[in-house]
Amino acid sequence: xxxxxxxxxxxxxxxxxxxxxxxxxxxxxxxxxxxxxxxxxxxxxxxxxxxxxxxxxxxxxxxxxxxxxxxxxxxxxxxxxxxxxxxxxxxxxxxxxxxxxxxxxxxxxxxxxxxxxxxxxx
Amino acid sequence: xxxxxxxxxxxxxxxxxxxxxxxxxxxxxxxxxxxxxxxxxxxxxxxxxxxxxxxxxxxxxxxxxxxxxxxxxxxxxxxxxxxxxxxxxxxxxxxxxxxxxxxxxxx
Numbered sequence: 012x013x014x015x016x017x018x019x020x021x022x023x024x025x026x027x028x029x030x031x032x033x034x035x036x037x038x039x040x041x042x043x044x045x046x047x048x049x050x051x052x053x054x055x056x057x058x059x060x061x062x063x064x065x066x067x068x069x070x071x072x073x074x075x076x077x078x079x080x081x082x083x084x085x086x087x088x089x090x091x092x093x094x095x096x097x098x099x100x101x102x103x104x105x106x107x108x109x110x111x112x113x114x115x116x117x118x119x120x121x122x123x124x125x126x127x128x129x130x131x132x133x
Numbered sequence: 134x135x136x137x138x139x140x141x142x143x144x145x146x147x148x149x150x151x152x153x154x155x156x157x158x159x160x161x162x163x164x165x166x167x168x169x170x171x172x173x174x175x176x177x178x179x180x181x182x183x184x185x186x187x188x189x190x191x192x193x194x195x196x197x198x199x200x201x202x203x204x205x206x207x208x209x210x211x212x213x214x215x216x217x218x219x220x221x222x223x224x225x226x227x228x229x230x231x232x233x234x235x236x237x238x239x240x
Contacts, residue, residue, distance in 0.1 A: 048229075057220065057231055057232075057233050057234050058177065058220060058222075058231040058234075059231070060228055060229040060230065060231070062228075063227075071227045071228070072228075073228045074134075074228070107176055107177075109176075111224075111229070112182075116164075116183045116186075117182055117183060117186070118165055118167070118182065118183075118224035119167035119179050119182035119183075119188075119222070119224055120167070120169070120177070120179060120222070121179050121182075121188065123176035123177060123178075124176065125175075125176055126176050
């Protein structure tokens with residue numbers, strides 16, 4: 012069973028850049044069957060999709076975050092990463108990486124990381 | 134962006150009850166809808182994809198229906214482990230969007 016694991020700092024200062032990495036284990040990130048995605052959830056609130064990267068490097072970001080977000084992929088390490096620049100308190104959230112199935116009629120986030128809490132505070 | 138609206142926001146129910154949650158999309162999404170269950174401190178878990186297909190390993194008391202703009206998640210006989218927050222999500226287009234969630238609470 013494929014597993015995803017987020018890693019990165021739990022505390023980021025305002026105006027700085029949030030950086031997280033998702034490591035994919037027991038499966039290949041180079042499969043063309045999935046979009047590798049980031050999703051976040053502010054404390055006590057709902058889920059917000061941030062964006063995805065495809066194995067080839069193609070990306071798509073939520074428009075309201077596009078100017079501050081970069082998602083990259085390292086197929087040699089079976090990892091993909093998220094950077095959010097110029098963070099504010101509004102970026103405080105649990106950040107999840109997730110696998111979005113892109114095959115047949117099965118589009119859905121079928122595998123999730125456990126999530127990592129990132130707090131923006133000085 | 135496609136807006137997803139769930140109702141109710143919360144529901145109180147007893148073990149053994151039948152619970153129905155509704156999700157409405159702001160535009161037609163065919164059958165490209167998924168449902169997730171989230172328990173406190175845990176990542177969401179996929180229950181239903183393509184509006185009515187049960188994800189492997191998910192109990193058969195969970196079922197989904199609908200197409201176009203209106204969808205339903207039904208829990209036929211609520212079990213103690215089903216008390217959680219449920220989210221719908223459209224998979225028709227990017228950006229992916231989620232409903233605001235429905236909390237199923239113990240009555």
